[in-house]
Amino acid sequence: MRPNIQLLSARAPQNIKKVPFQPILPMALRNKVSGKYDKQTEGGCLYEISLLFACMQKNAFDESLCSHEINNLNVCYSDYLSKRRTRKADQEKGIITPGEKNLTHLQLNKFLKRFPNV
């Protein structure tokens, strides 16, 4: 027995002509973005940490043999911290570095305000 497709699906697709599309909101992007996903873009020192762990395990937790890795991690971390600090300070001031690709929501909003979408 061949089943009726229309019966199988819970609801049949509506007829577009019967139900015309009515835009409730204007059909354009907002001039605003939320800051929800900003943090994900941060870079970390995960790679350096994993290198350090590998070295430590190899040398039975003797740090004197892993000084290179430790140094790398420290440099990376301090670099990360200083970068974050400057970025935060810039954000507070609203400075935008020309050619910057990773913009925060505040910076983007500023741009969008100046150059609205519609």
Added chain:
Amino acid sequence: MSLFIRLCEKNTRIILTKIPNVTASFATTAKPVDIESTEFRVLNLKSKKVENTRKKTRRVEVPPPRANQMAVDQDWPSVWPGPKTFHPAVVPIPIRQGYSLRDQPPPDKYGNTELMKIPNFLHLSPPAVQRHCEALKKFCTEWPVGLETEDKCRKHFPLEVITSDYCYSSPTIREPLSRIVTLRVKLSSLSLNAHAKDKILRLVKDKYSPETDFITITADRCPTKKQNLEYAEYLLTALFHESWRVEDWESEKAEADMEYYDWDKNKSRTNLLTLHAWPNSPTDTDWECIPHVEEYKIAVSDLFNTGEDLHTVNKYKEAVKNVLNLKCEA
């Protein structure tokens, strides 16, 4: 809900009935004033506005301060002959007196009560004083012969009386502080033997100053200067005679009561004698023949009498070295 509406209706009605009444009363009171003004005397409840006739105070013409016209070489004692309250127009000096506000100088002399409050000595200018002295000169006597210098005065009149007189520009000439009399005399000018000197020092205690050798007696108990002076003189007399008197109990003075260290009466002497006479028992006769004993005696007495410091200790050390016949090599 219905009840509320009804209530509202009721209220509106009341308001409506009230409003015409008010308007009516206004109308009735307004009308008679207009009609009857010509016929009846008006009761003027509201007092009529009196015309502002302010008394014009006549300004007294104040001439410019006299000080401005004063000559530089004028005779000041004739301008200000006697004690008088300060007057800014008379005194040709730019004086300032009083509490100054921030970043401002003290108030100047015009209208300055501070200057008027304090006594002034403007009448005691040097020429005025000189004129006074000149006038008094004819009443003076000759300076006594034999008291030409300060030392001679002090020698013949050792007693010094210090009192204070107070000069006021106020009406009263009484000042309570002027009753105080201070009497000063040098201890050396009193004829005292060793015992009397010791006793008077014990009696006067801190009234004697060893630096200046003065005994100072101050009297301020009596109300007048004369009484105080007599009291101070009495005290000095009593002190003098009391210090000369020898009481019976004074012979019982023990070694511990001594006010200074007497080597001859102390154990240090017997110690030295024992040491010198060793191994025989000491004899008291020929202690003066011990070498360096005098130096030692002075050193020990100094250690007790003038107080102990590095100097006296070293002196004592040298004396002991001489007595024991030791020489320092190091």
Added chain:
Amino acid sequence: MVFYTQSLLRRITSGHVRMFGTALEAIKVPEEPPQTFRTIENNPANHTIDHMNRFYTIAPEIQKQLFQHGGLTKFFQKQVKTFAECSILIRQPAIEIISYIRQSDYSKPPNKYVLYGEFGVGKSTTLVHLIHYAFATRKILIHVPWAQNWFSRPRETANSIVHEGNIDLPIDAAAWLVHFKNQNHYLLSELDLRVTKDYAWSHRETTSNGTPLLEMINFGINRIKFASEIINVLINELKEASRDGKCSTMVAIDGYNAFFSEYSAIRDDNKKVVPPSRVSLTHAFLNITKSDWCNGIIVVAVDILATKDRRESYLPRFLLNKEGFEHMDPFLPVHVKNYTTDEFEIIAEYYKNRKWIRDISKQGLRELQLLSQNNPYKFMEYCTPL
């Protein structure tokens, strides 16, 4: 004496070997720079003005014999352990007293020397030097390391049997007897000093005429009840012996002014304070410092810390009080002063040699000198954490 010369010989030879014997040794000892701050003259009997401002070393066995039961200050004892040697700077006051001792007349009563000075200037260390001198010149030592201990920290008190109203300190007295025996047993047995009178301590226990002194001391150590009285007798016997010329005696008491203080922690049966003048040990040691014997030396040190009631001045007459002054008079006050600049440099050099301070610039040393005001104790203290 035999023992001493032997030890001295041994020291000299060992030094000799170190100086010239490189061939025998397997490990090559590095050449040390010449130590100008030391003198090889380790016998204080030969010390003169030429040895001043130099360090000399007390041999460990002598140090053990003399100062096992006190005598060295607490801090100095630590230093001795750390530095692995007991070295003392030969200073002016010690040399001065030694010169006096050499020229004094021993047929007369003993000369008395009172060391005085501020806290931490080295009075006790000067006393150590003099004790060593007395030991080297074969004198019987009557040494009290710190008199104040008896009155501030008495270990046990008992009423005196012999003198009514006096207080005995049995354990302290016995401890002192041990100290005395430790210092003098060679000399006592050699000189063969004997008791000259009969003494009855109790019904059964007596010391008869002719018993050796050492035996009496041993008796005192064993029967601590009689220790105080035995000290009294011992001191009288020693005075007698010195007067007869059998021996010569040196008395060295540190913190001597404690005997004339009013303060004490000792209480009698009525819980009342017993001043030091009523303690039997005081009587014994005041007895030995009297001028009624001869052929002896008396060196005492007075210190501010030895009394609790008189601390305004460090000068001897003030500390001794009138009573003490009359007891000691005539005495020679000897001022122990802070370091001179020369002494300070020598000390700094010694500390550098002992590695107590390392790589300090001249300016740093100057800073330490100004900070410590040349005071030996303070300088020692400031150097500790460096």
Added chain:
Amino acid sequence: MAIFRTLLRQVTFQKVLLGTKRSGVISLTNNYSLFPSTFIKGTFIPSEQNKLKESGELQKIAHIPIKPAFNDETSSEFYDPIVRKFTNYIMRKGKKVLARNLLEKTFENVKRIQLEKYNSSSFEAQTEIELNPTVILHQALANCKPVLELMPMRRGGVRYQVPVPIRESRSAFLAARWIIEAAKDKERTIHLPEKLAWELIEASKNQGRAVRRKQELHKQCEANRAYAHYRWS
């Protein structure tokens, strides 16, 4: 006239407000400092001062107000910033004199222990023995410094111990704290300077409880390496 007066009052009020606003900003950036932000931090160490003088930097800052030094900072040769910091870590209830005395006694003990070792060892061994207590403290602190730390983080309702890299200052602080804690864990009859001296010497030789504690922490970090990415997300 009245209007004008009210206007004036408003203006002044606004001015006051502005003032408070500005002062608020200052106090926030200044960290409650007694000195305004225009003050610069000077140096009290002679060698650094000389360096400033030689480089001509001193001329530039000649007219700028300088913050005073702290009362425990000296230009002495014996001054050591790490020792100063360590003293402050020992300090409890603000009793700095006590803390300093404790550390000085510790140094004395360190020196005595090392000197006794020095005197009893042969010449070759002597050169290897460090006698300077300050150097020993530096070494001990360097040996106890951790590289990573575990930080509890909540992800999906579960607390994970996440290994995170730490800053230099935090690492130095942890090292000092561990040494002091190790020294404080002792019998009541033993004094702190004795135990602390022992701990310092041990730590300077890469042994002892503080060093072991650091190693344990590193091992735990390694065990939790799977959560390391939580630090960065």
